[in-house]
Amino acid sequence: MSSTLVLLRHGQSQWNLENRFTGWVDVPLTGQGEAEAREAGRLLAAEGLRFDAAHTSMLSRAIHTLWLALGEMDQPWVPVTRHWRLNERHYGALTGLDKAETAERHGEDQVHVWRRSYDIPPPPIEPERDDDPCRDPRYDFLDDRVLPATESLKLTLERVLPYWHDALAPALKQGRTLLVAAHGNSLRALVKYLDDVPDDEITQLNIPTGVPLRYRLDDRLRVVESGYLGDADKAAAAAAAVANQAGGGTA
Template sequence: AGYQFDICYTSVLKRAIRTLWLAMDATDQMWTPVVRTWRLNERHYGGLTGLNKAETAAKHGEAQVKIWRRSFDTPPPTMDPDHDYYTTITKVNMSEEQIMELNLPTGIPIVYELDKNLKPIKPMQFLGDEETVRKAMEAVAAQGKAK
């Protein structure tokens, strides 16, 4: 794809680290510095963490689950807005409406091109072919629906 990375970020989850290794190896960039942080671990859902999404949607309704999963200002149950992590989420120049409709595909790396102040220059780009990314986004959208 012609990408040349200055630095790579990953969570501390083994599967994420291994995926990064594969991407770095495939692009012959194993020398690139890596920052690992728990802040990039999977989404934290407060009181909903670990619950089955379909069962949660059946119990609370698909619309409420979507709000909990996407909103920056409506936390899931028992997540206090004063929690340390609540304010660390940034919108990346997206409206609340765009965020509510965004289905981030799992397992597909995202690339941001940043300026010297670490502000995005361009919108996020997914590293994957269009069809694979589309199918992954559809799968994520279906996770919050009742069965």
């Protein structure tokens, strides 16, 4: 029995546009981000994909991307699960800072370590800040001790994997077709796991906004085929744009 999994990074957000570290802060899509989400829906519709279920994070830029894509596919009825484990990587004390200014203040080498090392997180967010997840009512049902104050990609993977094992993998083993609309780093974590990407290589992977990445999996959830939908050159250019942001990275 085969299954299909589509990973979709949210469209451009306001803080993507402003080149700021976003993480768990809830910011809206830009007009371009909304257009990217609709284009993703058109690409998925052109492939004839019919989803059994969809999954997204607790952050509105991913939720709205999913809504717009499903609307474009005329599949607004698809059951949707929102879960905090699919949230973006938490950038700790860097949250909200302009990436270029942060590089000027701390040095490009230090910021590169925080952004692109696999297992070195930025300094933790100060607990008195209003954007500390422990102060966000949407996470009131969680023990504060599971909420991150900062994360590396390694820690993000450790947060995301339980959702893969508990929610996504069982459905895929039943031959379901799933859509996951999430974030650059939570999706990077899934790609690392699915493709068994080495630690020193996954940090160089850039996932473009609004371009669906389709996986075909066998009955043991091994990758049979994967690739971005639509124009390959356009997807590559979008990924390069992510990599070339000043101080760069995902948000």
